[in-house]
Amino acid sequence: MIKYKVKDAAADLGVSNKEIIEILEKHCGVTKKTMTTLEESELDVIFDVITKKNKVENFDEYFAARNNKLDNESKPQQEDKPAKQNAKADNQKKKTDKNDKKPNNKDAKPASKQEKVEVTQEKSVEESAPRKRRVIDTRATNVDVERYNQKYDDLASDSSKGRSTDNIVKKQKFTNRTQRQKGRRQKRETEQERLNRIALERKQKPITVQIPDEIVVSELALRLKATVAEVVKKAFLMGTMVTATDTIDFDTASLIAMEFHAKVEKEVVVTIEEQIIDDSEDDEANLVERAPVVVVMGHVDHGKTSILDAIRHSNVTAGEAGGITQHIGAYRVMVNGKPVTFLDTPGHEAFTTMRARGAQVTDIAILVVAADDGIMPQTVEAIHHAKAAGVSVIVAINKMDKVGANPENVKQQLTEYELIPEEWGGDTPCIPVSAKTKEGLDDLLEMVTLVAEMKELKANPDRAAKGTVIEARLDKGRGPIATVLVQNGTLHKGDTIIAGTSVGRVRVMTNDKGERVTEAGPSVPVEITGLDEVPVGGDIFDAVSDERLARTLVDQRKAAKKEEIFNAQTKVTLDNLFDQMKLGEIKELQIIVKADVQGSAEAVKQSLEKLSNDEVRVNVIHSAVGAINESDVMLAEASNAIIVGFNVRPDAVAAENAERSGVDMRLYSIIYDCINEIESAMKGMLAPKTREVVLGMAECRNVIKIKSVGTIAGSYVKSGKIQRGASVRVIRDGIVIADDAIASLQRFKDAVKEVSEGYECGIGLERFNDLKEGDMFEVYTIEEYRD
Numbered sequence: 001m002i003k004y005k006v007k008d009a010a011a012d013l014g015v016s017n018k019e020i021i022e023i024l025e026k027h028c029g030v031t032k033k034t035m036t037t038l039e040e041s042e043l044d045v046i047f048d049v050i051t052k053k054n055k056v057e058n059f060d061e062y063f064a065a066r067n068n069k070l071d072n073e074s075k076p077q078q079e080d081k082p083a084k085q086n087a088k089a090d091n092q093k094k095k096t097d098k099n100d101k102k103p104n105n106k107d108a109k110p111a112s113k114q115e116k117v118e119v120t121q122e123k124s125v126e127e128s129a130p131r132k133r134r135v136i137d138t139r140a141t142n143v144d145v146e147r148y149n150q151k152y153d154d155l156a157s158d159s160s161k162g163r164s165t166d167n168i169v170k171k172q173k174f175t176n177r178t179q180r181q182k183g184r185r186q187k188r189e190t191e192q193e194r195l196n197r198i199a200l201e202r203k204q205k206p207i208t209v210q211i212p213d214e215i216v217v218s219e220l221a222l223r224l225k226a227t228v229a230e231v232v233k234k235a236f237l238m239g240t241m242v243t244a245t246d247t248i249d250f251d252t253a254s255l256i257a258m259e260f261h262a263k264v265e266k267e268v269v270v271t272i273e274e275q276i277i278d279d280s281e282d283d284e285a286n287l288v289e290r291a292p293v294v295v296v297m298g299h300v301d302h303g304k305t306s307i308l309d310a311i312r313h314s315n316v317t318a319g320e321a322g323g324i325t326q327h328i329g330a331y332r333v334m335v336n337g338k339p340v341t342f343l344d345t346p347g348h349e350a351f352t353t354m355r356a357r358g359a360q361v362t363d364i365a366i367l368v369v370a371a372d373d374g375i376m377p378q379t380v381e382a383i384h385h386a387k388a389a390g391v392s393v394i395v396a397i398n399k400m401d402k403v404g405a406n407p408e409n410v411k412q413q414l415t416e417y418e419l420i421p422e423e424w425g426g427d428t429p430c431i432p433v434s435a436k437t438k439e440g441l442d443d444l445l446e447m448v449t450l451v452a453e454m455k456e457l458k459a460n461p462d463r464a465a466k467g468t469v470i471e472a473r474l475d476k477g478r479g480p481i482a483t484v485l486v487q488n489g490t491l492h493k494g495d496t497i498i499a500g501t502s503v504g505r506v507r508v509m510t511n512d513k514g515e516r517v518t519e520a521g522p523s524v525p526v527e528i529t530g531l532d533e534v535p536v537g538g539d540i541f542d543a544v545s546d547e548r549l550a551r552t553l554v555d556q557r558k559a560a561k562k563e564e565i566f567n568a569q570t571k572v573t574l575d576n577l578f579d580q581m582k583l584g585e586i587k588e589l590q591i592i593v594k595a596d597v598q599g600s601a602e603a604v605k606q607s608l609e610k611l612s613n614d615e616v617r618v619n620v621i622h623s624a625v626g627a628i629n630e631s632d633v634m635l636a637e638a639s640n641a642i643i644v645g646f647n648v649r650p651d652a653v654a655a656e657n658a659e660r661s662g663v664d665m666r667l668y669s670i671i672y673d674c675i676n677e678i679e680s681a682m683k684g685m686l687a688p689k690t691r692e693v694v695l696g697m698a699e700c701r702n703v704i705k706i707k708s709v710g711t712i713a714g715s716y717v718k719s720g721k722i723q724r725g726a727s728v729r730v731i732r733d734g735i736v737i738a739d740d741a742i743a744s745l746q747r748f749k750d751a752v753k754e755v756s757e758g759y760e761c762g763i764g765l766e767r768f769n770d771l772k773e774g775d776m777f778e779v780y781t782i783e784e785y786r787d
């Protein structure tokens with residue numbers, strides 16, 4: 001007899017003990033205590049009451065029928081069921097809506113019990129023939145299927161043996177917790193049982209599978225609750241050959257899933273970026289005007305720095321404490337009461353690196369052209385960069401104070417680059433200025449504000465900050481320091497930010513005037529401390545909501561970067577061949593041979609294959625007659641091979657592709673050279689380089705002459721170590737008087753191999769004998785190295 005107590009039932013059903021006791025009193029007419037053991041019939045009543053509380057509208061008819069049947073069978077313990085069920089039905093009506101709210105997996109019991117009810121009901125309906133069929137909703141949330149494996153097994157095996165549903169009902173028994181656990185351990189489901197259970201589950205309700213963009217076949221099988229073999233078979237029947245470890249795309253996977261009658265849902269993978277970085281579009285209503293961001297570009301020495309300085313100085317008001325206290329890579333000036341942000345990085349290099357890293361920072365470019373010099377190569381470059389970035393160009397014709405100034409010539413030249421001056425009917429403002437005399441600078445600034453107004457630059461200050469790192473450096477005392485330009489949102493002191501692969505909290509925020517600030521809105525440049533490493537100029541930064549996730553994201557980014565670098569380096573070339581061999585990265589050197597005639601191709605092929613040694617096998621994967629073409633390069637790239645050309649040249653496309661993909665191409669006209677070079681590369685002997693490494697220094701403190709041995713210098717090792725056999729320079733008064741080798745090395749009476757710093761020893765040289773007290777021995781070796 002299984003002991004299942006009131007408290008166990010309460011715990012399993014997720015209701016209070018009191019509720020169970022009340023049910024028993026009400027429907028079974030018995031008064032029980034928490035620790036009292038329940039009869040199976042009582043359990044049935046409890047489960048029926050609790051289960052039906054959850055969903056069903058009306059049980060009157062059902063229980064009327066059931067009661068009749070029970071009467072016939074005269075089961076006394078069930079007699080009062082109709083009454084209690086009526087009462088319960090009322091109760092249940094009130095609670096119907098609460099059905100879905102029960103959160104814990106205790107719901108699982110009612111769920112399973114519901115199924116039992118369903119089965120029982122079907123049976124009774126069958127028996128009382130004319131009665132209308134009712135559908136009982138057996139859905140429940142969070143069913144802990146695992147807990148009911150045993151039950152499913154029983155169901156499955158019973159149904160497979162063709163037993164009646166009555167038996168199934170009887171099978172369902174509840175044991176107390178310890179027994180359940182024991183049972184699970186004792187009875188691990190066998191493979192056949194598992195398959196039966198899965199088959200049954202599939203039959204009972206169609207599976208819904210979530211499929212991402214790409215999925216591994218074995219994972220798909222798992223999600224479909226099918227075996228890999230079944231999935232592979234279905235795929236095969238659909239005309240796709242796959243194995244367990246293959247990755248298939250969403251479309252293929254969903255077709256296979258449909259074959260299993262599964263409902264397919266697209267799995268949306270939420271990246272950490274999406275979780276912590278707010279990249280939503282701004283609502284027009286939240287946008288406010290922001291200052292334009294201006295960069296100054298132009299040819300070397302045309303006056304970029306002078307113009308930036310002149311603008312900065314003329315805008316520092318007398319009252320501003322200390323004037324310009326520091327340089328932070330960007331500054332703001334006020335023009336007619338409106339702020340303008342200048343990036344203090346003249347030259348288009350910074351501009352293009354930022355663009356190359358995906359940062360669109362600037363709105364307006366001031367193109368500085370010296371009036372006496374006109375358009376020069378870098379001016380043209382600057383024009384192209386500005387155009388490519390889609391920024392508005394304002395031309396500052398500088399050095400107007402100079403005698404040879406010819407602004408008209410500059411304008412004329414500009415037209416050649418599709419920059420038509422405004423006064424000539426175009427849309428490029430050209431302002432004559434002089435950084436030296438400050439003439440025209442106000443006009444230039446005014447033009448900047450006018451152009452900015454036309455552009456209607458806007459941002460939303462009320463969101464997490466996003467922007468770009470303008471420049472960054474490491475300060476000994478303060479750690480990594482970065483000048484950042486906020487482009488949207490507002491950056492606050494204490495915000496967690498992530499910039500490229502660095503992360504941290506904004507500790508100190510300083511504006512362009514050296515003042516500490518606590519927040520910076522759109523178009524405001526600030527210098528910040530608090531990042532854990534120095535970011536790179538052009539890195540995009542984001543204020544994020546979760547520091548822990550931000551750190552995980554940085555780890556991911558670092559790993560991706562490493563992989564990128566690693567992948568870029570793994571191409572085999574003759575130069576890195578030996579290193580890769582040493583690392584065990586290549587066991588086979590793949591070569592493609594192209595030659596002018598078949599005879600040479602064959603000869604080269606055979607000679608190369610003979611070079612195979614214990615470490616590496618030389619494998620000519622393709623040899624043919626003719627020029628090196630595109631497909632040779634593609635083959636080399638795909639199979640990590642090098643190309644050997646004998647009396648042939650690559651065609652233009654092949655040369656370009658090889659260059660781009662890093663395929664090593666070696667061209668020879670003498671077979672011997674070819675074989676020799678590859679052999680040397682395999683031995684790591686390709687033009688080895690040497691360097692001198694100083695091992696240590698010793699000082700001669702007394703000279704001992706021994707007849708049969710020669711002169712021995714009683715010495716003291718001042719630094720490093722002295723090795724027997726190493727080369728040595730004898731230095732007297734700073735001059736090298738001999739270059740020799742150490743022939744003997746003694747510690748007391750013993751000959752030793754080496755003597756370390758702080759010890760005394762006797763040193764005998766190979767040839768040089770004329771030693772004196774105070775001589776210094778510089779001991780060194782020559783080592784080979786590779787770049």
Ligand SMILES: Nc1nc2c(ncn2[C@@H]2O[C@H](COP(=O)(O)OP(=O)(O)OP(=O)(O)O)[C@@H](O)[C@H]2O)c(=O)[nH]1
Pocket residue numbers: 298299300301302303304305306307346347398399400401402433434435436437
């Ligand atoms: N006469 C005159 N000389 C100027 C003017 N503007 C700049 N210069 C001089 O031109 C030279 C170059 O000026 P920079 O401001 O260093 O030019 P830059 O374009 O920043 O040069 P790089 O930083 O080398 O690319 C300096 O000797 C300035 O004194 C000007 O308006 N008039």
